[in-house]
Amino acid sequence: MTALPAYIVDVRRLDQFSAIELYDMLKMRVDVFVVEQECAYPELDGNDPECLHLRLMNGPELLACARLWRPQADANPRIGRVAVSPDHRGKRLGEALMREAITECEKAYPNEPIELSAQAHLQRFYASFDFKPISDEYIEDGIPHVDMLRDAR
Structure with a gap:
């Protein structure tokens, strides 16, 4: 496995990005x-x-991204759109991205549980960050998913 590349964490609202970013x-x-x-x-x-957008950057290069948000006032905060650049897979960026996303979600929404909709084949990955299934498997956009929750810390 290739070593984790150096990265900086960038978290912003959508209107704070340049057109190119x-x-x-x-x-x-x-x-x-x-x-x-x-x-x-x-x-x-x-x-x-409505989201905070988290990016892992190496200089101007985007390595990975996720979005953090609360879909409704009475809903739990969510992590979604978790993506690692195909050029940087196998470098532990998925783990780094999730650690940073959880940290930023806890800053934005302290003492609240965090939800996500996981592709079913990634349940074990998300479980390694203490997410637990809270739904049966369902099909979303043609892909099996399961809702998962991480208790408040």
Whole structure:
């Protein structure tokens, strides 16, 4: 396994990105979720303006990204759109991204549980961060998923 590359954590609201930064992040998400996973779904779902966007960067290069948000006032905070650049897979960036996403989610939403909708084959990965299944498996956009929850800390 290749060593984890050096990275900096960048967390911002959507309107704080330059056009190029926003393009790079959205392109990665489309490349991973729509093209690579062959999943036709509305990537631009109208929720991004309400989210915090976390990026792992190496200089100007985007390594990985995720979004953090609360979909409704009475809902738990969520981590979603977790993506690692295909050029940087196998370098433990997924683990780094999740650690940083949990940290930032806990800063933004202290003492609250965190939810995510996991692709079913990634349950063990998310369980390593103390997420537990809270739903049966279901199909979302043609891919088996399961809802998972990490208790408040």
